[in-house]
Amino acid sequence: MTPNPRHLILNLLLGAGGQALSARTAVAACALFGLRENSVRVALARLAASGLVEPAGRGSYRLGPQAAGLAGDVAQWRGAAARLRDWSGGWIAVHTPPGASAGAAAPAATRRAARRTRERALGLLGLRELEPGLHLRPDNLAGGAAAVRDRLTRLEPDGDAAVFVARDLDPARERRARALWDGSALNRGYRATRQRLERWLARADRLPLADAARESFMLGHDAIRQLVFDPLLPAPLVDADARQGFIDAVARFDAAGQSIWNRFREETAP
Structure with missing residues (x-):
């Protein structure tokens, strides 16, 4: 995957701790990924026009007011483990009436966009x-x-889904509900990503800075997306210990990646 300039710039700012x-x-x-200077400057101008970044002195930028939602998404993955509680067997249920986000009379493109927003x-x-x-x-x-309803409202402001707790499903629906996720695949993913990150960390100190920066971005992006x-x-739907090991590995990798990119920023500062 080659990141586009917009995505890379936003990720650098989100990880910069306000710098x-x-x-x-x-x-x-961006040059580390083969991206040209002109495309980077165009991306900066468009990000500024959209309010996602704003000037922070001559020739420098910081996150703008429209980036608050992105910063919130970062906070969500960093606090993933703290968002969990014991499960007593109940279910959060969300009822989404067909076409609720965009009426049947809306243009097809509008309906498709609303459906993508809801699915995400x-x-x-x-x-x-x-x-x-x-x-x-x-x-x-x-x-x-209540927390699910609040976050769903922020993710889909135009939605009108009903959010409630469901209990005592009949045996057939209970079995189907528990089979909605492939727990074995999730467990394999936790272990595989943890091993991949830990192997990279074990050799990171021997890499040239440019290679370390590029590789840490790519690996970190994929691992964080998996966690998000x-x-x-x-x-018992998943191996909770394997997931916690994965979360801890992502946190260690992210800290190492931030350190690498801080060094890169220092070396390329004006």
Whole structure:
């Protein structure tokens, strides 16, 4: 995967702990991935126009007011383990009436965009469709239905889904609900990603800075995306210890990656 300049610049700023990013460093960072200076400067101008970044002095930028949602997504993955609570067997249920986000009279493109927004929101919350319009996830997130409702509203502002707790499903639906996720595949993913990150960390000190920066970005991006979209299921649906080991490995890798990129910023600062 070759990141686009916009994505790379935003990720550098999100990981910079509030520090500004110089245009020179942005150009140097994008060059690691074969991206041209002109495309980087165009991306900076468009990010500024959209309010995602703003000037922070001559030739430097910081996150803008429209980046608050992105920063919130970062906070979500960093606090994944703290968002869990014991599962007593209940389910968070989300009922989404067909076409609720965009009426039948809306243009097809508008309906497709609304459907993509809804699907992404449900995926980020670990919800799966049990029956048409009815999505479930275990009720093991701190804050319960109220917290899920709040986050769903932020992810899909125009939605009107009903969010509630469901209990005492009939035996057939209970079996189907528990089979909505492939727990074995999730467990394999936890272990494989942890091993990949730990192997890289063991040799990172021997890499040239440019290689370390490029590789840490790529590996970190994939690992964080895996964690962001992880459904955070309880045991016995997944191996909770394997997931915690994966989360801890991502946190260690992220800290190492931030250190590498801080060195890169220092070396490329004006």
